[in-house]
Amino acid sequence: MxxxxxxxxxxxxxxSAPDIHAAANTVLERRDIAPFTLAEARGFVGHGAAVFVERCLSARGLSEDAALQAQVLEEFLELYEGAVHQxxxxxxxxxxxxxxxxxxxxxxxxxxxxxxxxxxxxxxxxxxxxxxxxxxxxxxxxxxxxxxxxxxxxxxxxxxxxxxxxxxxxxxxxxxxxxxxxxxxxxxxxxxxxxxxxxxxxxxxxxxxxxxxxxxxxxx
Incomplete structure (x- = not known):
């Protein structure tokens, strides 16, 4: 049985929050979007990468920009797969x-x-x-x-x-x-x-x- x-x-x-946090902030800082604390990033985890990015942008008042969300998600996913060291x-x-x-x-x-x-x-x-x-x-x-x-x-x-x-x-x-x-x-x-x-x-x-x-x- x-x-x-x-x-x-x-x-x-x-x-894994430290790696997720670092990858997200890397992408956001490329666009001069204010970075998140580790505690904030940890609170966004759980529903998958797309929702994580959506929550990040929403917290910065950018949830209505679909093109930005798609770009940030693409770049975040590129970093995410190698985000293992922390x-x-x-x-x-x-x-x-x-x-x-x-x-x-x-x-x-x-x-x-x-x-x-x-x-x-x-x-x-x-x-x-x-x-x-x-x-x-x-x-x-x-x-x-x-x-x-x-x-x-x-x-x-x-x-x-x-x-x-x-x-x-x-x-x-x-x-x-x-x-x-x-x-x-x-x-x-x-x-x-x-x-x-x-x-x-x-x-x-x-x-x-x-x-x-x-x-x-x-x-x-």
Whole structure:
């Protein structure tokens, strides 16, 4: 009986906000648009690159300029795929993934990060070896919080039991709509108080996740 754990990426497995922040500011500064703080950039992450750029420009009163948005998005994506050098896994991630693999679980990634950038950062950090399936925000015609990508991953793995692990409002909604148990990582990029997000379990340290996964999968 195959069982799976599917992870979000940014704000869950990795802290990529410093790289995203730097890439965005590089593009904005080319146009003399005021740069963002790291905290501001972190708050824009979660719905994919296009929404991230839209939020950046909207915060500077430039959301109505469709041509500018298209240009900024194109240049941001060019930088984004190589934006890996300031990104780090959260503490305990590798040991947690080792433990889950040792228990015979299939692992996958379901993120709104573009597929190319996702592959690049997983390879750079040496995390790609853990995952049987990786789905990015541009892999399908829809992205999270639409439940289709998560459901497709579970079907592809042939898993009869699965749990989803994420950090954000988008992840909580995705899991709820897919009817998959959800473990909330509380140290990521969410903006909403933990108590207001639907979740089946929460954790602040990856050392605790294997036991949580066992419980969620046992509950079925």
């Amino acid at each position: 195959r069982r799976a754990v599917v992870f979000d990426l940014d704000g869950t497995l990795i802290d 990104t780090r896994p959260y503490p305990g991630v590798a040991a947690c993934l080792d433990a889950l693999v040792a228990e015979g679980l299939d692992l996958a990634v379901c993120t709104n990060k573009p597929e190319g950038a996702t592959a690049a950062v997983l390879a750079h950090l040496g995390l790609d070896r853990y995952f049987d399936v990786v789905v990015g925000g541009d892999t399908f015609a829809v992205r999270k919080p639409d439940p289709a990508p998560l459901r497709e991953i579970i079907a592809c793995l042939g898993a009869v039991g699965a749990a989803y692990v994420g950090d954000s409002e988008v992840d909580a909604e995705t899991a709820a709509r897919a009817e998959v148990p959800f473990a909330l990582y509380t140290e990521g990029y969410r903006q909403t108080p933990v108590e207001e997000l639907p979740h089946d379990a929460r954790f602040e340290a990856f050392d605790d996740l294997p036991a949580i996964v066992r419980r969620l999968l046992a509950a079925g």
